[in-house]
Amino acid sequence: MAEVNVAKSCPHCGTEMTLKIAAYPMGSAFMKERFHVDIYSCPSCKLVKLFESETVEDMVVCPKCGNRHSAKECCSICALNSAFDGTFTN
Numbered sequence: 001m002a003e004v005n006v007a008k009s010c011p012h013c014g015t016e017m018t019l020k021i022a023a024y025p026m027g028s029a030f031m032k033e034r035f036h037v038d039i040y041s042c043p044s045c046k047l048v049k050l051f052e053s054e055t056v057e058d059m060v061v062c063p064k065c066g067n068r069h070s071a072k073e074c075c076s077i078c079a080l081n082s083a084f085d086g087t088f089t090n
């Protein structure tokens, strides 16, 4: 993991932008392949920019369903499955 932390500078005022949210999953939780973005904001002029997330280090593959999701969030597919399971009795 030789990732270089490249500073993103604000295109508006040149201030170094700060990473607000890394690898934020875009789109619906029902999508299997989700697009992840890094959300940067400028502390000076409050400009917000999205960058396609290339460093998805904390992505995990669910051992149950194979869904790729952020390690910070639960597997949405399994969460849905267990929610549905709760409504049915075998």
Ligand SMILES: [Zn+2]
Binding pocket: 010, 011, 012, 013, 014, 015, 042, 043, 044, 045, 046, 047
């Ligand atoms: Zn700015």
Ligand SMILES: [Zn+2]
Binding pocket: 062, 063, 064, 065, 066, 067, 075, 076, 077, 078, 079
């Ligand atoms: Zn799962």
